[in-house]
Amino acid sequence: SGAVSQIAIQATKSLVRILGEQTSDGYVLRVDLRLRPDPGSTPIAVSVDSAQRYYENAGQNWERMAFIRARPIAGDIELGKKFLLSLQPFMWRKNLDFAAIEDIHSIKRQISSRPIRNSNELNGHNIKLGKGGIREIEFFIQTQQLIWAGRYPELRHEYLLKATSALMEEGKISKETAQEIRTAYLFLRKIEHRLQMINDQQTHQLPKSDQDLENVAIFSGFGNVTEFKDSLLSVLNCVQEHYADLFETSPNLSLDGSLVFTGNELHPDTNLTLKTMGFSQPKSVFNIVSGWHYGRYPATRDERSRQLLTELMPQLLSTLSNTIDPDFALTRFDRFLQKLPSGVQFFSLIKSNQKLLEFLALIMGDTPSLAEWLSRSPTLFDSLITEEITQPIENSYNLKSKTISAIPPEGNIEDFLDLTRRSANEQKFKIQIQVLQNIINTETASQLLTNLAQTVFQQIWQVVERDFVRKHGKLLDSNMIAIAYGKFGGRELMPESDLDLVFLYNIDDSVEKSDGVRPLQPTLYFARLAQRICSALSAPTAEGKLYEIDIRLRPTGRVGPAVVQIDRYFEYLKTQAWTWELMALTRARPVAGPEEVQTMVCEGIRTTLTSIKNxxxxxxxxxxxxxxxxxxxxxxxxxxxxxxxxxxxxxxxxxxxxxxxxxxxxxxxxxxxxxxxxxxxxxxxxxxxxxxxxxxxxxxxxxxxxxxxxxxxxxxxxxxxxxxxxxxxxxxxxxxxxxxxxxxxxxxxxxxxxxxxxxxxxxxxx
The missing domain is CATH 1.20.120.330 (Nucleotidyltransferases  domain 2)
Known part of the structure; x- marks a missing residue:
């Protein structure tokens, strides 16, 4: 329950404070709680059931490696043993798990294998996380435990040196290798202890200055710093050689440096690699990518997705680093990934298609507006997959074949509206991508966006009117048309442009109401029909929205009726219109309604514009x-x-x-x-x-x-x-x-x- 959870959290906080609090007598122990399930999003005390569910569904291979050395030390020891026993299927696979092996390969291949060439590189070297350090020894032994200990239980040792001996006895490593690993491990642990005894600091980094390094050398039992450096360099390169021999036939994935996102701390080499690539906030990059590996998003909860992601990571980060601001691009990519329903197909696609990945990086890095759009509607990604994205776009779009068939006989038009939104938004997205790719210029793009808007508008008009007539019937001897103003009228639409519209109608004065089962009088009939058309265009749905509609250019603006009779419209323009309304009229053109009525209105507009003399x-x-x-x-x-x-x-x-x-x-x-x-x-x-x-x-x-x-x-x-x-x-x-x-x-x-x-x-x- 929540109360029990809070008690456990408070008890953990108190324990950590008591152990780690600095007093005049020093402190007892440093405590690191970051090895719990997904430490970035979970409380410091996690229930056994929650932990078991996490490791069953989202546990990573590096966490399997960490549990090799786990043992209960306090509290309910029996409960601790039962918990570790319940994780045995997670840790030890009876059959060789080739997918897990591939994931381990990928982790290792992302670590730079360049040896330390001379002793001058040792100043400031991290003997735990750096090249040839303790972490590489642990990786060398524990990865082989993960691969083999499922079938050979005698390899399941939490003590690294015992595990090394067991691997030798089973013939998985040579006697010489085992001895060299043992010697190196003890040597590096000795240096680690000496470093931490100085000023009682939690550090694994050698001093940067020669004088301080000489002090460490003498403290470690060497006669001088040169002797110390020679011995250390020999040990580090020996470890690196064995480490490099792991999966040596696999191609390198490390680019020009290490890229490791396992564990709970940023590796110094990964930090340097990210900075070299152009990322200004390596720690933020580490946190974002680690979150993916923890399975926080639907797209990364599947184990296969995370394995593909590990393999893809150098390629992905390298491509994002070519954008104007790699950190910004990664943040946008993270938002996009958050909305994806699944990841296997997506990661497989971009892993095998560099051009597609470059498209995606272009959007994420250069166009925050398109990136947000893609994040809100991940299905737009489908439009990037096909070769059509780079093909010339026709001057008009026949959406009718894609949409009209979706209208069910009973008149429910929601499926039609969603399909229209999806198709139109894909086309708008494609047009903007082609501008960025210099396939079309902005003048052509404006014409294409206008043609698209007019096609969509006419299509929705037709379907909404059909549904409206089914409910309210028709008005005899009547018609309604729409006039486009502004950029829509001038065929100059841009991304996110509104559609400026004025709705007009004509009707015989003798008609009092429509002939449907729910009849309406003419003014209300046309007002509601126009409102329905506007709502169909502008209302947001799961597929997004199509266009914002602005009908304020109608006579008398906001205070006037939404739909105006044609005769009254032209009478208003002739006798009451402001100069700005006449200027706006120069861009007006009919875009929907019966052809003969459109022609009549065109003539009326021309007559109005040619009658001005002052x-x-x-x-x-x-x-x-x-x-x-x-x-x-x-x-x-x-x-x-x-x-x-x-x-x-x-x-x-x-x-x-x-x-x-x-x-x-x-x-x-x-x-x-x-x-x-x-x-x-x-x-x-x-x-x-x-x-x-x-x-x-x-x-x-x-x-x-x-x-x-x-x-x-x-x-x-x-x-x-x-x-x-x-x-x-x-x-x-x-x-x-x-x-x-x-x-x-x-x-x-x-x-x-x-x-x-x-x-x-x-x-x-x-």
Whole structure:
């Protein structure tokens, strides 16, 4: 029970304090509790049942090795013996466990086998964890006990020297090897004792200075430091030779240094290797990787998963080390791993497919936004597996064949919505990956994202409307359409863009209600249908969400009805619309509904835009509106590409104003696309060639920059502690050599836009 557990924890704390507390008389014993099951996530006193379950389900080979030397020493000795007896099947396998042997091989092969070449390397050497040290002797003997003692019980000795003799007697090691191991072990233990007698310190590290090392040499019975170093070097290299002979036919996995994540402390050589690879926090790396081996996540609870992970570790860390910030990339990978339901297939895939692993590292290291997305929806990983990830993407997506068949006859559309989300999110993910891989540029990506959004929107409209009609029937002689505004209307969608929409309908005045079993009057009918469509697009599910929907551009904004009659919509635009609403209208286009009604609305929009004649009022309103936006702007960062002075909004203001001011005598300048409108204004000589070229260059650069920031993650970009790292990512995925070059180009382009803005609006600005 909880009460018993708390009593045990408090008793353990008291015992540790009594034994380890420093008083005027010194202390009794140092106590290390980190060998309990998963010490990073368990209390210091663990129930017998919990421990047994842990070792049965998640016990690691290094823990089997640790239990070789375990014995009960206090408390209920009989209970301790029973506990150790219950672990016999975990420790000793009757049949040769080749999977376990492979795991042990992997651990050993990740330790650098480079010998100590000269005595100068001995200053500061760790005689327990360093090359040729006590730990390697223990590993040499205990791994062979794990392999053979299941079949030969006489090898099951907790005392290392007795185990060494037993291995020799069974013919598993030679007599000469046994003698050399015995001599080395006793020698190193003697030096260990001498080191710890100095100042009563818990240390295994030799002094770094020659003078202090000479003191140790004399204290250990040597005449001088040279004699001591020669003897120690001989012992360490002897141990290393025997250690290197273990599984000598297996390929080395240690890269240019050791990478060991067994046990409960960071090996000095592993610490050095991680730092050399570029990890700034080796201890954090050790804690994360150790957590995987403890089976804390579903993906690492299976023994085979952990064995694959051990084999994969050098390859994984090496690949992550090639990212801008390896520590950050590893943390993101850890979050992704946490959500995976299983690990065997995943680890097998990335172990055998370096390109796939590099894809994953690219996402984890360079794009925190995509990394979080992948962590929330690990199924997106499937889209990286196929070769399609690098294939050109078609300009439109026929999701119909993938989704329409999922709709059951009874009208439950949840399966359809989930399948649509999954398919669409995979495509959005794929588009962004291809931008990072320079397979497509950001302009193409925007068009693809827009085509995808329109296809998904039309598909969901069709299915939701079908389900809605089943419940509420139809309204005779009526239609509803949707108009896209903003980036959706201009075919310039970016990652995480909202869909700006306005819903319109027409109906015969004589129709009072729908003809279904649950009839609705027209205004309520269309309002609820539009609401259902928006919810289907924006509501989050297990498969994520599709798009945020913004319908505030409808007449009278938030206070107006969600769906407006077509005639009233155009009457509003003609008589009541603000200038900013007319500017927004330059990017409006129908995206769903009956074709004939869409055509009629297109003509109505064009008629509205070509009927505006008060150029002076347009200019005054546009300038005042821009001034108000600048005054109210909260984010004044230079990386606010859209709203900063000289940014994308200023380009849009210039082009939208010029279209409104000139469309009444030349409707060919109208286009919902910003780039197309700019080029048409140039062709019509409304913008001179130099001004148009300057604006086009700025537009394309700023749209590229905004798209890349959206991929990397604008929310992360705003965090000062991440910004310098993410700026390096931006450079990596650009044609620029340094971030200073990007900033200089950004400042140059926004200055050019400011000059053009002044030229267009100077009469009012003055």
């Amino acid at each position: 150029e002076k009022k347009l200019r005054v309103d546009a300038v005042e509106m821009r001034k108000k936006m600048i005054t109210q702007q909260k984010d004044t960062s230079k990386w606010n590409i859209k709203h900063r002075i000289g940014g994308l909004v200023d380009i849009e203001f210039i082009l939208q104003f010029l279209q409104l001011a000139n469309a009444n005598h030349n409707d060919q300048i109208l286009s919902t696309s910003t780039l197309s409108a700019l080029r048409r204004l140039k062709t019509a000589n409304i913008l001179c060639e130099s001004a148009a070229n300057s604006l086009e260059e700025a537009l394309q650069f700023l749209q590229w920059l905004q798209f890349m920031i959206r991929i990397i993650g604008p929310n992360f970009f705003e965090r000062e502690e991440l910004q310098s790292r993410l700026l390096k990512v931006l450079v990596r995925h650009s044609s620029f050599s340094t971030i200073e070059e990007i900033i200089a180009e950004m400042d140059s382009q926004t200055d050019a836009v400011q000059r053009q803005f002044y030229q267009v609006f100077r009469s009012h600005l003055n």
